[in-house]
Amino acid sequence: MEAALLEPVINTVTELDSLFKPKSIAIIGASQKELSIGNVIIKNLVHYGYTGAIYPINPKMSEIRGIKAYTSIFEVEGDIDLAHVIVPAPSVPQVIEDCGKKGIKAVIINSAGFSEMGDEGIALQKKFLAIAKEYGVRIFGPNCQGIINTDPEYRAYCDFTFTFPKPGNISIVALSGGVGAFIMQSLFDLDTGMRLYASNGNACDVSISDVIRYYGDDEDTRVIILYTEGLSNPLEFMDVVKEVTKKKPVLAMKSGRTVEGAKAAASHTGALAGVDISTELIFEKIGILSFHNEEELCQVAIAFANQPIPQGNRVGIITNTGGPAVIATDELVNAGLQLPALSERAKEILHKTQLPEATIGNPIDVVATGGGIHFRSALDVLMEEDDIDSIFINFVTAPFTDTDEVARNIVEVSQMKKKPVICNFMTNMSLERFQVTSRILKDGGVPCYSFPTTAAKALGALYRYGKTRARNIGEANNFKDIDHNKAEVIMHQAVKDGKPYLSADRVYELLNAYGIPVADWWLANDIEEAMSAANGMGYPVVLKAESTEIVHKSDVGGVAINLKNAIDVAEAASRMVNVFGSKNLKFFVQKFMPGGKELIAGVSVKPGLGHLIMFGLGGVYVEVLKDVVFKIAPVTKVEAGEMLSSIKAAKLLDGVRGEKGINRDMAIEIIQRVSQLVTDFPVITEMDMNPIIALNDKLFVVDARMKIS
């Protein structure tokens, strides 16, 4: 295995070894009934060549499928590492207690009838889980498929599915057994090996995070495939998986991305529901590659299984047919790759070694009559080129070519592992001679695809992972110039008042305390004070009726803009008194700043995860174009910079049509300070700063709203 091409990992013995590397397995609820789960699991273990001891447990049978059966686990001499439990739900707590007493360390509960079935099932699940914890038994499931370990040392097929994968280095974890099974099947169909498999159903104890941590530590797992419909403990997931993605690629698909899809997910898991963007944000934050197409995910995985990660985005193409090279080029370029021109040295060699009708360039077209030596010289040249990071091959099996010779040369060069080699292999696999060619390529670890776009997507994903792995978002900044005391006093008072929305003065004081620049303002108790405040800050000003009772001020006549003198202020204030009455009414006077670019920032809360920070361009950009981006708090400086760069109209921030760009550093700092504010005060559940005006190389929050709970 080429794990060394990624980063070295240390194989640690963990408590999940009993689950994934069992030396003995009891099947509690073993059955003689063909096709029942308690029979199929035994059949699968035997069929797959499980290397350990199998103990069918059934009170009435002396043997099952020719294997000695026991009436109880206590009858089994010696230790049992792992037990399958396939008894009716109500009996499970007693069985778990027995397992604990027997010293079994891991249990797969295949039986259903727990949290997926409502209150009664939830209670039952809690009950057996408490017992398990008491005895230190790890529970996998319930209502699950199980695990598979293809390692020849174990060959533990602890599952009732019916695909028997060959050993490999791709490991799978799937919330849905149905999806897990077809991902495994897909790798099988792609003639690719698998390492470990886990589908943990209700996941009451061993979580997806636990499994991924284990895969992360498993030396022979080179790439991890994750399928989920949501995350029950996103913080744990982030903590665990961010360490794993540094070591090896995690390719993931989260479904339930549409309202209807989320509804369908809720109806079958009973637990997770609601469209949320946070799972994809988590993937992004911790460097998981996200996919929206499971076929593509599987196809891409086989490239990760064998090939090194490219150092950069420069690809060289070798082809023996025209059209497919055009198609591949389109997709490679779309994926962010470039096709550099060949060096003079390279062209010189190729002119000597290629057929006269070959095209010397990038792509290199060795033409259909090109054989092993022509492919080889092209491969060698690209391997030597400093400007090339990866090699893409279109290989159509022309009948007049020694295709095996071509394949052997591709394999030899690929096995140097200097640069990734991806092969679009276009052939008729019903012809025996091309099956042989295919075997040479696949056994040689060359990822083979049947379509140029598909192959190009695989190389694109390798490149994307290379970028992701190299990305270091750093740690969140901890600004020292913050007036914590003042902020705490304000928040304390706000919580004590018990109103959901903070008054404007508190919001602005809080922003001030956190070093977030706000437009000059004054909270005046009466009209006189408003006039003098306006005189003090200079005209024009904005006047806002201030009372926590009034939320959407501008809709009800509570805002007057562009007041040019004290008389204007007095008149506007009087009108507000007429509308709202003078009781409890104060006047928020603020410097009016026409022109400038409108930005927005905001905060929302995802239960179990924390705050999401939003940034975008204000006005029509947010309202019509929805041109905003989100990140999970705490947001680092790098991430804040990415937020600015990733809005669709990012160029507007740099200024267009001769106008000046905004002060990017200041915007990046504001995003970080907002992140720090809500991280320090989790009680803040909503915050809108709309607009933030960018004017004369400065930024000012001009209107802000904050909700606590």
Add this chain to the structure above:
Amino acid sequence: MEAALLEPVINTVTELDSLFKPKSIAIIGASQKELSIGNVIIKNLVHYGYTGAIYPINPKMSEIRGIKAYTSIFEVEGDIDLAHVIVPAPSVPQVIEDCGKKGIKAVIINSAGFSEMGDEGIALQKKFLAIAKEYGVRIFGPNCQGIINTDPEYRAYCDFTFTFPKPGNISIVALSGGVGAFIMQSLFDLDTGMRLYASNGNACDVSISDVIRYYGDDEDTRVIILYTEGLSNPLEFMDVVKEVTKKKPVLAMKSGRTVEGAKAAASHTGALAGVDISTELIFEKIGILSFHNEEELCQVAIAFANQPIPQGNRVGIITNTGGPAVIATDELVNAGLQLPALSERAKEILHKTQLPEATIGNPIDVVATGGGIHFRSALDVLMEEDDIDSIFINFVTAPFTDTDEVARNIVEVSQMKKKPVICNFMTNMSLERFQVTSRILKDGGVPCYSFPTTAAKALGALYRYGKTRARNIGEANNFKDIDHNKAEVIMHQAVKDGKPYLSADRVYELLNAYGIPVADWWLANDIEEAMSAANGMGYPVVLKAESTEIVHKSDVGGVAINLKNAIDVAEAASRMVNVFGSKNLKFFVQKFMPGGKELIAGVSVKPGLGHLIMFGLGGVYVEVLKDVVFKIAPVTKVEAGEMLSSIKAAKLLDGVRGEKGINRDMAIEIIQRVSQLVTDFPVITEMDMNPIIALNDKLFVVDARMKIS
């Protein structure tokens, strides 16, 4: 075949019958050399069971591959329908002359060495083509693969590829033989039949359009797959194919969409080059479904081969596993489909017929233990639902289910052909029992896929074609209120002057003549006249230095805006005299209209195709967001409306934040009038109207530029 589900077609005998339905074939350049093209074609014809006569032509052989050979075609008694020509390029003209004399109606020239090789080859190609025309011989190629007709009546495998498809109703035409071959291979791998195949290389005579016309008239072709890297005669293509898409779906992929891809295409075809958007615009205009992924294209095609087109976007899902239904739902919704709730009637039936653990909803989850009767009742219910237009099935082959029985029920319902049925069939095809199940589904005409997203994309494409077929763009409007005489005088004079850019007064007069509203203007000969013109139209005004020598006026001080009185006008005009001198200088006075929304429209020319009309929002929207759309002229009213709706910021046209929307009818009319103008005067090669100001429910062109050649 279910061609009747689309529209009835009449099978016409055409001149291409000799090519696609030959009763006898001569191979001129037949060879004994294994793997040579002159040998492989004979081998393929025999192997595939060609039903007609084969005449190998070779001056030195008496037989080839056991078939009597002839020294010359003149030696053959009786007629020859079709000849393959595999002789060196220089001999081809003579061979074509012989073919003409022999009365051969169609020739496939496999030999290379013509237009793809530069000037000499082009001359040779012209030479044999002239001879062919003289004798009425149709030429296919040169430098091509050939054709395949799988019809059992012919089984004409006139090609040197090595995939032997079974008969079906998908026909393929591909510019690139490499791509054509792997599309054919892909259908074969998908266990799907093919009808006709054509890869015509240099396409010097029989064009892609000719082939598609032929496929359109071929009764047994239900769906056409097209691969191209560009169109050599786009107008002919549009004329021909728009008739075909009314009868049957055309699924197409155009590659060379990136600069690098176009370069790769140019290097291997030698003919077509340059990224252009016009091919995709042609596809859109005439109702071709465009794809950017050839694997998806092939997968989608098999749904079109057997299933009817849905009447609408409402899909019902039947599943026996949870996760895959979630994935499918996401993709179906992304493709524009909806999942309506089931009627009370439906739910009542399902509650009676489904297992207790089934989920009654949309999706209907019949659960893994559900068998044939459960699938059947769900299928029957959805077939009867008025609110359901199509059925999507997730079918995982659980070991404890009679999967054959499930498959038979799916087939029975699917064969009613009332609504399309698409099946995501998740199984292990290495197990014999599931091969049987698969056979039942496939022989029953149910399109089967291995991934939920892939299956959902196929149903999405059926829906997309339904929409496309129902779309009627109508005919281009011919506005009667146009002052043709005036326009002709202006253009005549402009052409006579021989300058590329028209003067502003001419541009505006021309727009006026075509009923395109322009802001008030006056061309003044001197400062005095400018002042009096400004007085006449009312302030503020814009003043522009007018001379055809000055192109980018505003960059060089040639534009003064917001002039508020006659003195301002005089001063601005004087400054312009200082900059440009008074010789030939005139002053363009125009009403200044601040505020309002900026729109833009424009025209460019694609050689061989005609004008493209562009529309979008002006200012930063065009500069930063590139938010513009294009259509090919003549643009109809429907198309002009689509242009307004399809820009990203389309909502801005309706007004946001309380502002009024623009006058859509007027914008739609302006687009059509521009289209009519450039269609009437093809000499116009460029036109920019930027901005067009929308203000107070009116639109005015405020600045316009026009180039002729």
